[in-house]
């Protein structure tokens with residue numbers, strides 16, 4: 001099949017699509033193309049996920065407006081089906097890849113999932129099909145990893161036997177469908193013609209700009225936009241720590257800083273989590289390592305200072321929460337060792353069930369090391385729903401020595417601070433998200449600490 005023929009199929013919605021990896025990104029993408037009338041096959045390695053999806057039941061637990069009903073609709077109408085069998089891919093014209101791309105303990109991407117996908121996909125790749133990596137990848141990965149593995153597995157040459165591109169996703173859990181529909185996309189093709197073909201494809205589901213470019217630019221844009229966010233958050237977090245030390249209130253400071261033109265200080269908090277912001281800056285940095293062979297021998301190394309520093313600041317924030325907690329407990333004559341601590345929120349993001357790289361995990365680990373007893377509440381995370389028998393915050397608060405708010409779930413915004421205070425053994429509240437004001441906590445009679453706010457007792 002030529003690109004021209006593929007374009008016509010895409011325009012007519014005759015192109016048969018596949019989405020490999022039906023997680024937070026792949027599942028809504030598959031649903032949206034299916035909604036537009038494309039025949040979509042989802043390939044997913046987890047059999048229980050495949051079964052759920054084929055039954056029209058979403059495996060995503062958090063508040064995800066529209067996804068549950070859309071999935072039920074497109075599966076019952078037969079536009080989307082899921083399978084674990086790669087053989088089913090042999091009639092697909094377009095294959096989108098949406099698997100996870102984590103970094104290891106040395107901040108290096110192993111691409112285990114991506115490599116496994118490519119090794120399985122190569123032998124069943126149809127002649128003239130288009131492969132698009134939507135996963136976030138380090139600059140140079142399409143060229144250095146994806147292209148060689150696909151050429152080897154398929155026995156065909158890029159741009160002769162298949163076409164290849166990179167169209168990174170910009171979604172956030174909690175807004176998956178609306179983000180997909182309304183956010184602009186960078187569409188990186190290995191040739192300009194491939195990029196134009198990808199634009200035709202995405203035009204079916206995206207109502208915003210589709211910017212065609214080359215694949216390295218697309219890889220750079222995605223990792224740079226998330227590294228930018230990480231650096232900005234780290235700045236806000238560092239100012240929060242400064243405010244705590246010098247008698248300030250970062251929430252007030254931020255509000256006034258942002259009145260100055262061209263300043264947009266981000267929100268500080270108890271830490272950064274999820275599958276994107278904590279690892280995408282490392283992917284951007286890894287791009288430099290991947291490119292080493294491209295540089296002349298006498299060319300200087302790129303000194304990477306800011307990205308690692310921002311990562312270190314953001315990773316330290318759960319420790320700051322532990323310090324605030326220890327300090328507040330001391331002030332009421334209690335030690336952290338032996339204290340019972342109620343952690344409110346285990347997901348990294350409000351109203352989501354996503355716990356990947358959650359700051360709460362780092363906090364809980366630290367508290368346990370310091371011999372505290374920890375109980376966890378999260379309305380969206382199944383482990384903590386079942387572990388606590390779906391008990392309410394109030395039930396868990398009984399006999400606790402402190403409550404630590406780590407996630408700004410809507411449910412916590414409505415907490416009755418007066419009622420809750422009376423349930424704890426010692427009324428200590430640590431607000432890691434600035435959800436409540438000092439006045440509110442003081443009025444309810446708590447001994448409290450708020451991230452970025454100095455103690456005035």
Ligand SMILES: NC(=O)c1ccc[n+]([C@@H]2O[C@H](COP(=O)([O-])OP(=O)(O)OC[C@H]3O[C@@H](n4cnc5c(N)ncnc54)[C@H](O)[C@@H]3O)[C@@H](O)[C@H]2O)c1
Nearest residue numbers: 021022023024025044045098099100101113116135136169
């Ligand atoms: N989560 C987000 O908000 C978000 C936003 C933008 C970009 N991204 C990027 O999108 C990519 C996917 O992220 P995600 O959050 O959807 O991850 P995820 O873990 O939710 O989904 C990945 C899915 O792929 C499946 N999988 C793994 N190996 C497989 C294989 N060999 N064959 C078939 N399926 C396989 C997993 O079982 C899982 O269901 C990542 O690169 C991420 O950085 C994520």
